Amino acid sequence: MVVQALMAAAVVLLPLPALVLGTARVRRRTGRSSLHERTDRVELALLVLGRTLALLLLLAMSAVTLLACIGGLVRDRTLPSLVYVFFVADLLVAVLVLLTFGRRGPRPARRSASPARR
Structure with a gap:
């Protein structure tokens, strides 16, 4: 009974916030772009499709x-033993989402301080 409560709390604390952060940043893309516009669109479509599938998997396993x-x-x-497998897989997919596209972008670079007064 305690294990079930801890599992429910862990799902609420890690995978559900990962789901929210992931949906907010599913279409963002950083980094390089291709020389061809069509290649760029195909790459973006595959990226969005993969992220959407990961979020749907996360939603299903959390539910x-x-x-x-x-x-x-x-x-x-x-609980049936398969629920424990789903729980561990849910945590792993949540960590994957947080570390790949759920995290914030790079911090802006700080301006270098000049020793001279302005």
Whole structure:
């Protein structure tokens, strides 16, 4: 019963914020661009498609894990072993989302301080 509550809390604390941050930055792209406009569009489409699939996977696994944990707590039942696998996979996908496209962009460079007074 305690494990189910901890699992539900962990899903609320890590994968759900990763889902929110990931959806906010799904279309952002940093870095290089191709010389050809068509290649640029195809690259962007593949990037958005991959990120969308990752977010849908994260949403599905978070929903299954939360539903199973809350249902197990309410009905006082034990969880099937596949829920633990979904929980670990959910955490791993959340970390993947946070480390790849859910994080903030690079910080702006600070201006160098001049020793001379202005």
